Amino acid sequence: MQFVLLIVAVVVVVWIIGAYNGLIALKNQTVNAWKQIDVQLKRRHDLIPNLVNTVKGSMEFEKETLDAVVSARSRAMQGGGGVKETAAAEGALSGALGKLFVVMENYPDLKSSQNVRDLQEELSSTENKIAFARQLYNDVATKYNTKQMQFPTNLVAGMAKATRAELWEIEDAAERAVPQVDLSLGKKPPAA
Amino acid sequence: MTEALNLFEQQARNRRQTAAWLVLFILFFAWIGFGGDAVLYFGSVDEAGAAHYTVPFIGLGATLVAALIAWTSYKGGAKRVLWSAGARELTAPGTHEEKQLLNVVEEMAIAAGLPMPKVYVVEDPDPNAFATGTGPETACIAVTSGLLTTLNREELQGVIGHEMSHVRNLDVRLMTLIAALAGAIVLLSDGLGRIFRGGGGRMIGGRGGGRGKGGAGAIALVILVLWVITLILAPIIVRLMAMAVSRNREYLADATGAELTRNPLALAGALQKIESAAAPTTSIKRGTAHLCVADPLGRRVNLKEGFLANVFGTHPPMAVRIARLKGMGFQQAKAAGGLPSA
Numbered sequence: 001m002q003f004v005l006l007i008v009a010v011v012v013v014v015w016i017i018g019a020y021n022g023l024i025a026l027k028n029q030t031v032n033a034w035k036q037i038d039v040q041l042k043r044r045h046d047l048i049p050n051l052v053n054t055v056k057g058s059m060e061f062e063k064e065t066l067d068a069v070v071s072a073r074s075r076a077m078q079g080g081g082g083v084k085e086t087a088a089a090e091g092a093l094s095g096a097l098g099k100l101f102v103v104m105e106n107y108p109d110l111k112s113s114q115n116v117r118d119l120q121e122e123l124s125s126t127e128n129k130i131a132f133a134r135q136l137y138n139d140v141a142t143k144y145n146t147k148q149m150q151f152p153t154n155l156v157a158g159m160a161k162a163t164r165a166e167l168w169e170i171e172d173a174a175e176r177a178v179p180q181v182d183l184s185l186g187k188k189p190p191a192a
Numbered sequence: 193m194t195e196a197l198n199l200f201e202q203q204a205r206n207r208r209q210t211a212a213w214l215v216l217f218i219l220f221f222a223w224i225g226f227g228g229d230a231v232l233y234f235g236s237v238d239e240a241g242a243a244h245y246t247v248p249f250i251g252l253g254a255t256l257v258a259a260l261i262a263w264t265s266y267k268g269g270a271k272r273v274l275w276s277a278g279a280r281e282l283t284a285p286g287t288h289e290e291k292q293l294l295n296v297v298e299e300m301a302i303a304a305g306l307p308m309p310k311v312y313v314v315e316d317p318d319p320n321a322f323a324t325g326t327g328p329e330t331a332c333i334a335v336t337s338g339l340l341t342t343l344n345r346e347e348l349q350g351v352i353g354h355e356m357s358h359v360r361n362l363d364v365r366l367m368t369l370i371a372a373l374a375g376a377i378v379l380l381s382d383g384l385g386r387i388f389r390g391g392g393g394r395m396i397g398g399r400g401g402g403r404g405k406g407g408a409g410a411i412a413l414v415i416l417v418l419w420v421i422t423l424i425l426a427p428i429i430v431r432l433m434a435m436a437v438s439r440n441r442e443y444l445a446d447a448t449g450a451e452l453t454r455n456p457l458a459l460a461g462a463l464q465k466i467e468s469a470a471a472p473t474t475s476i477k478r479g480t481a482h483l484c485v486a487d488p489l490g491r492r493v494n495l496k497e498g499f500l501a502n503v504f505g506t507h508p509p510m511a512v513r514i515a516r517l518k519g520m521g522f523q524q525a526k527a528a529g530g531l532p533s534a
Binding site: 040117122125133135136 | 300302303
């Protein structure tokens with residue numbers, strides 16, 4: 001009888017260790033995935049001034065679009081806040097950048113410049129990396145959240161100090177909105 | 193959750209099969225070696241029933257050599273594959289396309305949550321790509337220059353996503369190992385075959401058959417026949433097994449790749465372009481064909497479904513792969529709620 005109890009106790013302890021370690025591993029993966037996003041966001045913040053300075057000269061009539069990018073960047077760079085705030089600020093920046101790219105299509109000189117082409121590739125790749133890092137983060141965070149809520153893993157969730165990871169949801173209107181494109185040919189008069 | 197389980201199962205399966213291949217390879221060499229010893233042993237039995245050949249030198253030697261080959265194949269197989277394709281590592285990208293390639297690979301590495309693999313370019317106008325290495329940390333992805341000029345950014349992403357799935361599933365480890373081991377087996381069988389056609393046959397026939405009395409001689413003959421049959425069949429069997437391993441994993445890599453990019457239609461488009469280019473990729477040799485995203489030899493057998501294709505193709509039929517990817521794209525559009533009104 002005692003022998004049976006001993007076996008049961010050993011099984012329970014082994015299970016607790018496994019579940020605990022599993023949760024910790026998932027937690028670290030979630031933190032790691034978030035760091036990946038952070039790296040890419042920083043990279044985008046660093047790239048934007050280059051792009052703005054390069055196109056400024058040829059795009060003086062699109063001051064509004066450029067200003068929107070610059071101010072969205074500085075707002076995003078202030079940082080702080082949680083996942084939701086970061087997501088909103090960065091989403092706005094993505095929207096402003098997307099708009100700039102669309103407007104840039106109207107300037108063939110710009111598009112043919114090697115420098116601008118490289119910058120644009122760098123920035124759209126960074127956009128992609130952000131999107132993929134977000135995808136990975138959301139996948140890992142969902143797995144982590146599910147695990148700590150599921151029975152019986154939830155019994156050790158408190159011990160592992162597991163808390164729900166917030167997902168990065170795309171809620172921002174600016175990112176979803178289709179940029180308005182002015183298809184009228186030629187440059188607008190400076191008065192406008 | 194199921195996809196995570198699938199990934200885990202997939203990795204476990206590949207680890208198991210890698211180990212099985214290593215063991216089988218060493219066993220094969222051991223059989224070739226000890227089988228040869230046995231023939232000599234029974235062949236050297238004299239009238240009094242005493243054998244003159246007692247220490248199995250060949251068997252011990254062959255087993256040792258096999259272990260050595262297996263070890264170096266595991267460690268250096270990727271390098272050999274890249275070298276045989278004439279791939280150069282892309283460290284300082286010159287052109288816009290090369291910069292884009294590096295970016296796309298990094299994007300897919302992020303999506304898969306893996307370290308950035310090394311990127312190689314093979315100068316060949318035919319579009320193709322392959323991945324090699326022993327695991328995510330040592331993975332290499334190689335593409336032909338033709339792939340860079342043929343595909344647009346999204347399609348390139350689809351192909352790289354496919355290759356990244358091979359890396360993540362540990363397919364690369366198994367398939368690189370197979371490439372190296374199959375090469376060694378073919379070499380061994382060719383070499384021994386040449387010796388036989390030369391003086392070897394005379395020696396066995398003259399001395400073994402003449403002196404061996406009764407049972408011992410018969411046993412020697414049976415072992416000899418079995419031995420020769422394995423030598424002849426081994427390269428063929430190995431090649432068939434390599435093909436089967438590859439074929440099964442292509443559909444899966446297509447699906448996982450599409451999961452990484454969330455864009456199955458881009459890979460479908462890429463496969464279509466690769467197929468219509470259809471010229472053989474001359475820089476990729478037969479031994480590494482099973483590593484590629486599309487059969488580099490342009491064999492017709494890969495185009496059809498059916499028994500022949502199932503046995504001899506390294507890749508599933510292109511049309512079926514494309515159809516499956518399009519099906520995934522359709523499901524995705526349906527899930528998003530916005531079906532194109534076409």
